[in-house]
Structures are given as structure tokens and as C-alpha cells.
Amino acid sequence: MEKSTLILTRKIQILIDLPTKEERKEALNTLYRWQNRCFRASNLIVSHMYVQEMIKDFLYLSEGVKYKLADEKKDGDGILKCSKVNTIYRMLSNRFKGEIPTDILSSLNNTLGATFNKNKPEYWKGARSLDNFKKDMAIPFPPDCMYRLSHTADKKAFCFRIFSIPFKTYLGKDFTDKRRLLERLVDGNIKLRTSHIKLTDRKTFLLAAFEIEKDEHPLKPDKVAEASLSLEYPIVVKTGKTKLTIGTKEEFFYRRLAIQTARKRAQIGATYTKSGKGRNRKLKAVERFRATESNYIRQRVHVYSRKLIDFCIKHQVGTLILLNQEDKTRIAKEEKSVLRNWSYYDLMTKIKYKAEKAGIELIIA
Numbered sequence: 001m002e003k004s005t006l007i008l009t010r011k012i013q014i015l016i017d018l019p020t021k022e023e024r025k026e027a028l029n030t031l032y033r034w035q036n037r038c039f040r041a042s043n044l045i046v047s048h049m050y051v052q053e054m055i056k057d058f059l060y061l062s063e064g065v066k067y068k069l070a071d072e073k074k075d076g077d078g079i080l081k082c083s084k085v086n087t088i089y090r091m092l093s094n095r096f097k098g099e100i101p102t103d104i105l106s107s108l109n110n111t112l113g114a115t116f117n118k119n120k121p122e123y124w125k126g127a128r129s130l131d132n133f134k135k136d137m138a139i140p141f142p143p144d145c146m147y148r149l150s151h152t153a154d155k156k157a158f159c160f161r162i163f164s165i166p167f168k169t170y171l172g173k174d175f176t177d178k179r180r181l182l183e184r185l186v187d188g189n190i191k192l193r194t195s196h197i198k199l200t201d202r203k204t205f206l207l208a209a210f211e212i213e214k215d216e217h218p219l220k221p222d223k224v225a226e227a228s229l230s231l232e233y234p235i236v237v238k239t240g241k242t243k244l245t246i247g248t249k250e251e252f253f254y255r256r257l258a259i260q261t262a263r264k265r266a267q268i269g270a271t272y273t274k275s276g277k278g279r280n281r282k283l284k285a286v287e288r289f290r291a292t293e294s295n296y297i298r299q300r301v302h303v304y305s306r307k308l309i310d311f312c313i314k315h316q317v318g319t320l321i322l323l324n325q326e327d328k329t330r331i332a333k334e335e336k337s338v339l340r341n342w343s344y345y346d347l348m349t350k351i352k353y354k355a356e357k358a359g360i361e362l363i364i365a
Contacts, residue, residue, distance in 0.1 A: 006356060009209050039133055044095075045109060092105045149186055184210075191210070214358070219313070224239065228322065235305075255296065267286050270286060323365050
């Protein structure tokens with residue numbers, strides 16, 4: 001049975017809500033320590049999972065050796081002191097006891113275990129290597145470890161605690177649905193799932209995973225719309241005798257090239273820019289054009305995918321087919337400028353997400 005809910009992940013900037021600089025620095029150091037332990041624990045988890053699964057294929061073990069991954073107390077052929085699920089958690093708990101909350105280790109174990117089981121056939125065939133984690137990876141935490149969420153009027157922010165560390169949100173001029181999702185979470189209308197804290201050089205972000213109900217529309221599953229992503233028009237969609245073209249090459253492709261050309265001119269001119277505050281001042285115009293390009297593409301891709309899904313809802317389309325995408329991807333790879341500037345992947349990702357949210361079945365042909 002198809003699920004009636006959908007998981008939305010939103011990147012929200014958060015600040016440590018403590019009065020003094022020393023307290024904020026201490027809390028930040030704690031987060032960085034947890035990040036380091038997550039990095040080390042993740043690599044240990046996948047290594048142990050791989051050894052457990054592949055031990056029966058180690059040809060140098062004699063036939064008389066027992067290798068069943070089960071609790072020796074419950075199964076005579078078992079080689080584990082406890083259940084398979086708990087072996088890795090016990091190893092992590094013993095190694096990192098007192099250095100990181102055990103709820104984080106449990107979230108890591110569950111998440112990486114699900115991913116490992118999904119990729120297990122490829123590991124066996126040798127078609128995929130084990131995941132290698134970076135030191136700046138995000139810190140996972142279960143939803144019950146985030147508590148006291150409320151909107152504080154005097155701070156004009158949503159305040160909450162994660163593992164006793166107080167935080168507040170910084171939404172700025174938010175034109176997305178982040179504020180509305182947080183309000184619904186405070187009211188109890190939606191639920192929070194396993195989320196993450198992401199640390200960067202200058203900022204801290206909450207990667208919040210919200211579980212929401214899918215939109216309900218009077219769609220007809222037997223009614224089909226065919227769409228294609230092309231170079232002349234970003235999206236062309238047709239159902240029955242009705243056809244719609246969304247966007248143009250001049251609007252999307254050439255506009256992006258124009259912004260890139262302006263950025264190159266700014267890079268050349270940066271050599272003669274007045275100095276005084278180092279690199280940041282000289283490259284201020286370059287960074288502005290880079291942000292302009294990123295914002296323009298994000299907004300265009302969102303608008304195109306939104307128009308496509310609105311077209312399907314208007315005509316009660318229950319099945320959306322994206323045609324000839326393998327051929328389009330091959331053509332894009334041959335033309336490097338097209339591959340770099342056309343944003344095929346972003347557009348398809350947005351279409352997939354919006355179609356799932358609206359209850360439309362998406363088929364990529």
C-alpha cells in the first residue's frame with residue numbers, strides 16, 4: 001500500500017542561544033567533538049557490517065567453522081554474544097562511552113544499517129565499494145532529542161533544545177515554507193523524523209526532516225501525460241490534445257550564460273579593485289554574480305517544475321511519463337557546455353519531489 005505521508009528536509013540556520021561568548025564556544029566545541037566521533041563511528045559501522053556479512057565467503061576458513069550471525073544463546077551455531085543488531089551498537093557504546101550521546105550512535109547505526117542492506121547485492125558483486133565518510137559529516141539525532149520547541153516573540157525566532165544545548169533559528173527574509181513547517185510542528189500538526197546538525201566554518205544548520213501528509217487531488221490514475229526535457233524548451237508536456245511548453249532557451253540557457261560572462265568580467269576587473277581588506281573585498285563582485293546565478297537557476301527550476309505539476313493537477317493526470325531521458329542525457333554529455341548549464345538533474349529532482357507530494361505517479365522512460 002502506498003504511503004500517505006512524505007518526508008521533507010529543510011536546511012535551517014540555527015544559533016546557539018547562550019548569553020556569553022565563553023558558553024557559546026564551549027557548546028560549539030561539544031558539537032565539533034560529536035562530529036568527530038560520528039565520523040569515526042560511521043567508518044567503524046560499515047567496516048563491521050561488511051565483515052559480518054562476508055565472513056562466510058572467506059575461503060580460508062575451514063568447513064567446520066561456525067559462522068552463523070546469531071546469538072549463541074538462542075542458536076547453537078551462532079557466533080555472536082548478542083543479536084546481530086546489538087553487536088555493533090555495543091562496540092560503539094564501549095568505544096565512545098561518555099564522549100557522545102548514545103542516541104546519536106543509535107541513529108547512526110540504524111541509518112547506516114538500512115543503507116548497507118540496500119546496497120548489499122552490489123557489495124557482493126564487487127560493483128560498489130564501502131561508503132567513506134568525511135570529517136565534516138552531519139550529526140544525526142532522533143526526534144525525541146529535540147524538545148521545548150516554541151516561538152519566542154521577543155527573540156523573533158523558534159527556540160528549542162537538542163541534548164540540553166539551547167538553539168534558536170535564524171530565518172531572515174524567508175520566502176520558503178520553513179516558517180510554516182516550524183509553526184505546524186509547534187502546533188503538533190506534523191511530525192519530526194531523524195534529523196541532522198550540519199557544522200560549517202562559519203554557520204550551523206539544522207537539516208530538519210518533516211513528515212507531512214501528501215496533497216489530495218481528484219486525479220485519474222488511467223489518465224497519462226507525457227513530458228520531455230529539451231534544449232529548445234526546458235519542459236514540453238502533452239495530455240490528449242492539450243500541449244504546454246514551459247520556459248524557453250533564451251530565458252534559461254542564454255540568461256545563465258550572460259550571468260557567467262558578467263562574472264568573468266568581474267574576475268578580470270578584480271585585479272584592479274582597491275585593496276585594503278584582502279581577498280573578500282576584491283572578489284565581492286565575483287561572489288555577487290555567483291550568488292545571482294545560483295539563485296536564478298534555483299528559482300527557474302522551481303517555477304518550471306511547479307508549472308508542470310499544476311498542469312497535471314488541472315487536467316487530473318494521475319501518471320506522468322518523462323520521455324527519452326537517456327537520449328537527452330547522452331546528448332548533454334557530448335556537449336559539455338550544455339551538461340554544465342542545463343541543470344537536468346536539478347529539474348528532474350524537483351519534478352520527482354513535487355509529483356510525489358501531489359500523489360502523481362512518475363515514470364522515467
